[in-house]
Amino acid sequence: MYASPDLNKSKSLTIAVTGLNANDNPGPGLAVIRALRTGFGAGLRIIGLAYETLEPAIYLKDQIDKTYRIPYPTAGTEALKERIKQIQEVEQIDVLIPNFDAELYNFIKIEGDLLKIGIHTFLPSQKQLEQRDKVNLSAFGEKHQFKVPADEAVFSAVEIENIANKFGFPLMVKGKFYEAHTALNIADAHKAFYKLQARWGLPVIVQKFIKGTEINIAGLGDGIGNAISVIPMRKLYITEKGKAWAGITIEDEKLIVLAKDFAKATNWRGGFELEIMRDEQDNLYIMEVNPRFPAWVYLSVAAGQNQPKALVDLALGNPVEVMNDYKAGKMFIRYAWDNIVDVVEFQKLSAFGEL
Amino acid sequence: MKLKTNIATSENGFIFNPATGDSFTSNAIAAEILGYMKAGESEEEIKEKILNRYDVEPSQLERDWDDYMLQLKEANLLAL
Numbered sequence: 001m002y003a004s005p006d007l008n009k010s011k012s013l014t015i016a017v018t019g020l021n022a023n024d025n026p027g028p029g030l031a032v033i034r035a036l037r038t039g040f041g042a043g044l045r046i047i048g049l050a051y052e053t054l055e056p057a058i059y060l061k062d063q064i065d066k067t068y069r070i071p072y073p074t075a076g077t078e079a080l081k082e083r084i085k086q087i088q089e090v091e092q093i094d095v096l097i098p099n100f101d102a103e104l105y106n107f108i109k110i111e112g113d114l115l116k117i118g119i120h121t122f123l124p125s126q127k128q129l130e131q132r133d134k135v136n137l138s139a140f141g142e143k144h145q146f147k148v149p150a151d152e153a154v155f156s157a158v159e160i161e162n163i164a165n166k167f168g169f170p171l172m173v174k175g176k177f178y179e180a181h182t183a184l185n186i187a188d189a190h191k192a193f194y195k196l197q198a199r200w201g202l203p204v205i206v207q208k209f210i211k212g213t214e215i216n217i218a219g220l221g222d223g224i225g226n227a228i229s230v231i232p233m234r235k236l237y238i239t240e241k242g243k244a245w246a247g248i249t250i251e252d253e254k255l256i257v258l259a260k261d262f263a264k265a266t267n268w269r270g271g272f273e274l275e276i277m278r279d280e281q282d283n284l285y286i287m288e289v290n291p292r293f294p295a296w297v298y299l300s301v302a303a304g305q306n307q308p309k310a311l312v313d314l315a316l317g318n319p320v321e322v323m324n325d326y327k328a329g330k331m332f333i334r335y336a337w338d339n340i341v342d343v344v345e346f347q348k349l350s351a352f353g354e355l
Numbered sequence: 356m357k358l359k360t361n362i363a364t365s366e367n368g369f370i371f372n373p374a375t376g377d378s379f380t381s382n383a384i385a386a387e388i389l390g391y392m393k394a395g396e397s398e399e400e401i402k403e404k405i406l407n408r409y410d411v412e413p414s415q416l417e418r419d420w421d422d423y424m425l426q427l428k429e430a431n432l433l434a435l
Contacts, residue, residue, distance in 0.1 A: 213375070234376035248376040251361065328373035329363070 013040060014092055015312060016047040016119075019099025019292075020057035020067070025178070025241050026295040026334075028099040030057040032308045033064065035301045039309030047091055053349050059341045066091070069353040073102050077109045084110070088117050095120045095315045097308065099292050102177045104129055122223075122315035124269050124291050131266065132289035134174055134205045140289075144265040146258075147285045149210050149277075153203035157193045161186060163206045172207040174288075175200035180242055182209065210287070212279040216244065218293060218300050219259045220307045221268030222314060229305040229323045230259040232276075233296060236331070244296055244334075249303045251328035258284055271297070271311055302330045356398055356424050357434040364389045372432060379430060384409070385423060 015036055019027030033046050048067035050058050058067045068087050071079040087093070096119050098107045107114075108123050115121075131140050134151075141148025149172075152163050164171060164186060173192035174180040177200050183189035189206070196204045214235045220228045232255040237246035259274060271293035277285045293307060300307045303326040313320045349355040358364075363371040368386035370379040381389065384405070391401045398420075405416060427433050 236376065250376045251373045252375075329371055 012043055013094050013312070014045040014047060016049055016087075016091070016093045016096040017064075017099065018049045018051075018070070018097070018103060020048050020050050020055040020064070021052070022056045022295075024239060025243055027055075028293045028295045028297055030060070030063065031295055031298040032097055032099060032293055033057070034298050035306055035308040036312065037063065038298075038301050039306045040312075045091075047087070047093060049087075049096075050349075053346060056339065058349065058355060059339055059345060067349065067355045069349065073100075073106050077106045080106050081110045081113050084114065084119070085117060088119060093119050095122075095312050097121075097311065098123070101291060104291055120315040120317075122270050122311050124221075124266075124272075128266055128268060129291050132291060134176065134288065135203060137286070137289065141286060144261075146262070146265075147283055149208040149285055149287065151205050151207035154193065154206050155202050155204075157190050160189045160193060160206060164189065167206070167208040170209045172209055174205040174207060176203060176205070207287075210277045210279055210285050212277040212285075214238070214244075215250070215255065215276040215278055215284075216247070216294060216296070217255055217259045217274040217276060218297050218307060219263065219268075219272050219274065220310055220314075221263040221266070221270060221272060222320070223267055223269030225264045225267050226322060227260045227263035227268075228310055228314070228320055229300065229307045230256050231300040231303050231305055231307070231326055232256070232259075233299060237333075246331065246333045247296055247299065249299060249326065249328050249330045251326075254282075254284060258286075262286075262289070271307060296332055296334075299330060299332045300326075302332070303327050356392070356427075358389065358392045358427075359432060359434045362393075362432055364393060366390075370430075370432065372430070375431060377430065379432075388423065 017029045017033050019029030021027040022030040037044060045065050048058055048064040049070045050067050051070065051072055057064060070083050096114060098104055108126050111121050111123060130136060135153045138148050138151050150167060154160060169184055171183045171189055172180055173183050173189055173196060175196040179196060181192035183192050193204050215232055217230060217232045219230045222228050232250050232252060233247040234250050235244040235247050239245050262274060273290040273294040274286055275288040277287050297307055305323040305326050310320050345355060361373050363373065368381040370381060388401055402416060406413060
C-alpha cells in the first residue's frame, strides 16, 4: 500500500499546474488538481499557470488559489524561465506539473534552472519524449516489440495517395501534437491534412486504421524502469473529437503487463497515457503514448491509486511504493457546467496576467 | 458451461464483466440461472431446478438454454 511519507510537509505544499483548459478537448490540469486536493487535503496551495484568459479552471476558486499567465511555448525557454522566476519570488512553488505535450520540451529544458530556485519537477527526459513522439512511434514499437500500427510522417498532401494505396481506407490522419481524424477517402484525408497542418504544423502523421475497442491506460513511471501505478480504462462515451466523455476502469492483466513493459523499456519518468486499440484477435496495439497524465486521471484516485499525488512525492524525493490494487468498475462521467464569473475577474487576468 | 470467475452479477440481473467494462441486464430467470452458475452448479442441476420450479416443458427449456448459453458466449462471459 502507498502512503504519503511526510504529512507535515504535505500540509504546506505549493504546487503549480498547467493544462487548465477544461473544455471539450480538456487538458488534464483540473483533474490533476482535484487529485492533489484529495491526496494532500487542507493546506495545499494550488497555483494555476495559464496560457489563455478563457481556460475554464482558472475561475474555479475552490480548486485554484491563484493563477498566472505564462508565455506560449513558441516564446521559448528564456521567456518561460523568466516568467516562472517572477512567479516564484511571490509564491515559493515546491512542485510544478506541466500537463501539455506542446510545453513539455521547454519545461524539460529548464528543469535544472527550476530546481535551482526550489521548484521540483518529475519529467521524462528529452530522449524519452522524442522516442514516443507520433513521428517515431512505429520505430519505437519495432525496437521494443510493441504492436504499433504502421504509419508515415507526411510533409505534403500529395504523399498521402501512395500511403493510402499501401494501407487502404479508412486511414487515421493525426496532428503532430493533438487531434486525429478518420479519413474514409482521399478527399477526407487531404482535408484533414490541411486542417492539422494549419493547427499543429508539420509533419502530419498518416496511420493505418485498426478496428477494435479503445482502451486507455494512465500510468506513472519512476524513471528507473518501474510503473508505480497503472490504471486501465475503457471508453464508454466518445466525443466527436475522440475524447472519452465517460469511461470505466477494467481489470486485465495483459494491459497491466503492457504498461509495465512500457515503463521498463523506456525507464519512463513521470505520468503517461497509453492509447490502446484491442482488435478482434485480442491483439493490443499502442496507438499513441502521451507524455503526461490524461484528463481522466482523477479516475485513478477513485479506483484507489492517486497518481498525481505519487508524482509529487517522487518529485520531492519521498519514497513511493508500487501500487498494485485498484477497483474495476469505477466510472467517470464528465459533465458541462456554466460557471458564472464577473467581467472584473476576467479583466484582472487580461490586464495584469494574474488572478 | 461455466461463467468466467471474475464476472459480477447482482440479484436484479445486472451483469458486469470487469475485464472488458461491458455490462448487461437480464430478466429474472436469466439472473437466477446466473446465480446457480456462479455458485458452481452443473448444467444438469440447474435444469432440474428450473423444471421443478417453473411450468416449462423439457424440450422448451433445452431450446431456451442453448439460446441463452449462446448469448453468454457471444457476450464473452463464459470460461473457455
